[in-house]
Each structure stands twice: as C-alpha cells, then as structure tokens.
Amino acid sequence: MFKIMIIDDNKELQNEIGNVLITNEYEILKPRRFDNIPQIVKESKVDLILLDINLPYDDGFKICTEIRSFSKIPIIFITSRNTNIDELMGITLGGDDFITKPYNTQILLARINSLIKRAYPNNSNMNTIEYKDLKLNILSSTIEHDGKTEELTKNELKILHYLLINKGKIVSRVDIMDYLWDSSMFVNDNTLTVNITRIRNKIESIGLKDFIKTKRGQGYII
Structure with a gap:
C-alpha cells in the first residue's frame, strides 16, 4: 500500500483529504509539527507528498527545494494560491503537479493515481x-x-x-x-x-x- 504525507496546517482539510485517501486504499501520514518537515520525510518513507504553500516556519516552496536535495519523491502542491507565478515556481522548484483549492476530489485522486503509476511502474505494493x-x-x-x-x-x-x-x-x-x-x-x-x-x-x-x-x-x- 502506498503511503501519502499530507503537509497542511489546516487540520480540518488534512483530515478531509486523509479520509478520502484511506477510503481509496492509501495509507496516510499527517504531520502536526512543521518546523522540520524534510527530516520527517526522510524518516517516514512515504511514497508521495501533498504540500501546501502557506505553512508555519518555512513555506512549501522552501520545503520542496530541501526535499529535492535528497529525494525524487513525487510532490503535488495543493494550495489556495492560484497565480501563474505560484504554479510556475512550484513546478520549477521540483513539484510534479499543482492543484488549487477548492479542488474536485475525483480529480485529485486521478492526479495522485497517475503520478504514482508513473513514479512506481514496477511496484505492486498497492495490490x-x-x-x-x-x-x-x-x-x-x-x-x-x-x-x-x-x-x-x-x-x-x-x-x-x-x-x-x-x-x-x-x-x-x-x-x-x-x-x-x-x-x-x-x-x-x-x-x-x-x-x-x-x-x-x-x-x-x-x-x-x-x-x-x-x-x-x-x-x-x-
């Protein structure tokens, strides 16, 4: 089973996305602290990250950059910041996809499924x-x-x-x-x-x- 980390300081949204992912047979991880996210990523062995931009301590752009210094793990930005500049920065800094809030649940799941299939083509742990x-x-x-x-x-x-x-x-x-x-x-x-x-x-x-x-x-x- 694939494990997805939801990095969002909005607990209600974190839980909402988490419940959807569990229902669709994913394992989830929801960090409650945001002062050392890259280290948590290193230790948790997750398969994909959903990353907000507006976070306490470091923003999502900086976190993405730090994660990319040691990992190619798929990262999807999920954020209310919807300008072209934000999307361009997210992709340029190493994000694999960019989804704006409010999002359609089925579209989010389709993006996650597609990205996981591309990133782990020979991995059967979801089965x-x-x-x-x-x-x-x-x-x-x-x-x-x-x-x-x-x-x-x-x-x-x-x-x-x-x-x-x-x-x-x-x-x-x-x-x-x-x-x-x-x-x-x-x-x-x-x-x-x-x-x-x-x-x-x-x-x-x-x-x-x-x-x-x-x-x-x-x-x-x-």
Whole structure:
C-alpha cells in the first residue's frame, strides 16, 4: 500500500483529504509539527507528498527545494494560491503537479493515481498487504498463509482491508459501516456481525487464530 504525507496546517482539510485517501486504499501520514518537515520525510518513507504553500516556519516552496536535495519523491502542491507565478515556481522548484483549492476530489485522486503509476511502474505494493503472517491480495480478493488460500467476498475484502490499514487501532463497528457506506456498499449491524464471523473463520482455516480481536463495547483490532 502506498503511503501519502499530507503537509497542511489546516487540520480540518488534512483530515478531509486523509479520509478520502484511506477510503481509496492509501495509507496516510499527517504531520502536526512543521518546523522540520524534510527530516520527517526522510524518516517516514512515504511514497508521495501533498504540500501546501502557506505553512508555519518555512513555506512549501522552501520545503520542496530541501526535499529535492535528497529525494525524487513525487510532490503535488495543493494550495489556495492560484497565480501563474505560484504554479510556475512550484513546478520549477521540483513539484510534479499543482492543484488549487477548492479542488474536485475525483480529480485529485486521478492526479495522485497517475503520478504514482508513473513514479512506481514496477511496484505492486498497492495490490497486497502483509501483516502478522497474513497476506491480503486486493486484486484477487484472497488471503494467504503458509501456502493456504481463501477467497473473500467483496464485503469481506473491504472490511478486512479497513481493519488492516488501521492495524494496531481499535476500529468501531460504526466506523466500519460508515467506511462501507462511503464505498457504495451498505451493511446493517447484523450483516456486519455475519461478515466478521466469516472473515475470522476463513483466516482460521488457513492457520491463523485470534487474528481479529474483539474489544467489548469498543470494536475490533488487528
């Protein structure tokens, strides 16, 4: 799975973009400090950066220049500054794309997808997730462990994928149902219970027990 860093001091917008990216199967990183962004980029191993221009400490242009001194990671400027000079500076200093606010979500996703495909043409990490000896293959909708394979339904795939991208965190039942709703699927409380049970049974059938744990009154955690 590709990891995208959202560098924007507007927390509401950071969260909004982050939720869209998670729904579309990206992992995200949202820095809360802006005094040493290039160092955070070095340490985080992200695959793409969404970068605002107006930031505390250094502006986006300077940050882009510093990142370009050590990395060719794709950078998309997302900013309310919409003059030709701003766009020219962004591209000249090493940005790969320039999108002005307010932006169309689908256009933003299309630009991100296109840039990632160009930057990582031979990378298949967006198609599989591996965690605790379980391999989830998103393209074939299967899980694998120790040479054994089980097929997942569309709902099962979405639920397990959502739990995996939130690994180590408790995910509430409401969060899962909201996520499926955003993905144009609908499940009620009883259907979710049935799907979780089926996922657990399939994971256990390939040799992994207690992979999905229930936190009573809170939700599930992997």
